[in-house]
Amino acid sequence: MNAPVGAPRLAIEISHLNHWYGEGDLRRLVLRDLSLTVERGKTTFLMGPSGCGKTTLLTLVGALRSVMEGSVKVLGHELLGASETVMVETRRLAGFIFQHHNLHRSLTVLQNVRMGLEVKGEAGAQDATARCMEVISAVGLSEHMHKYQDQISGGQKQRAAIARALVGKPELLLADEPTAALDSKTGREVIELVQRLASERGMTVLMVTHDNRILDIADRIVEMEDGRILAETGPKAEEIAHPARAKTARTKA
Incomplete structure (x- = not known):
């Protein structure tokens, strides 16, 4: 499945995102001024310690949770202040894989x-x-x-x-720790399958993982800590995140 004609290059555009749980003295900020872009058709892994906001970010991108502050655009849909109709339409454009299979x-x-x-x-x-x-x-x-x-x-x-x-x-595949309950061999087989099918279908993949054994499968790895983007790695990370900067670097080289 190729991207629609005229579709933007970026599947996900997040700008100055803040998200918190609780109110008043119990308020806890879990995402802090976070900005991130994800290119269409690429496989991006989100990594970081437990509690750093990875799953919260995934649920916001998947329109499973309302955006509180900042901009989150997914496949052309702005989710800040979005109506229920827009939220449902965004969810229908995405596929979800969770840590536990959740089969009936x-x-x-x-x-x-x-x-x-x-x-x-x-x-x-x-x-x-x-x-x-x-x-x-x-x-x-x-x-x-x-x-x-x-x-x-x-x-x-x-x-x-x-x-x-x-x-x-779906145009977008969101996965939350899909290998957590699997042994190393089975886990790798599953993620290689996801990557192959995503590539064949032209899907964008955003996956939360702690599994260091599968990192070579990603086009890009984004590391989070304390609700912020800490670093980006991978052979295409710089070009995907900062195309103008990468182009300048290639020109100078």
Whole structure:
């Protein structure tokens, strides 16, 4: 899936974002004057110690939480002060993968994947089953599509969760610690699968992770600490974040 004609180069534009929990004496600032851009079609990892604001940032980008202060633009939608209609539309453009697969125990793999179309209002489409079977095949679960979660392994459950996130053909894939409950081999296989499918479909990936074993898969790594961006690394980090500065550096070289 390629980006729409005329679509902006950046999938995510965040400027001077502040976010807090609680009020008065209990108010705790978790994101502090944070600015970040993410280029379309790239895979970006968010890293940092627990409690530094990574998951909060992910939920704000995914329109799962309201923006309090600052600008958050996702796929052209400004989320500061956004109406419920805009929030819902933004969520429909994104796919979500969580640390725990969150599969419904009473549903088969195929039925769980179909839930990814339910949220988009497309589960009743004539080709819905075919779309589900296609993405289930892409994640290597064709032989398990009629099994329940108690009948498949942890890695297979996470693959089913990936299929559910991808079946609606999202432009943006948001993942929160998707390898945390997996062993090193299975975790790497899962993330390589995500990266491959994202590349084939032209999706942007923003992933929260603590897993140092998969960092080479990312186009860019953004490190956070105390609610701020601490550093950016990766072969393309400078060019993605500061294209003008990178161009000047290449010219001087």
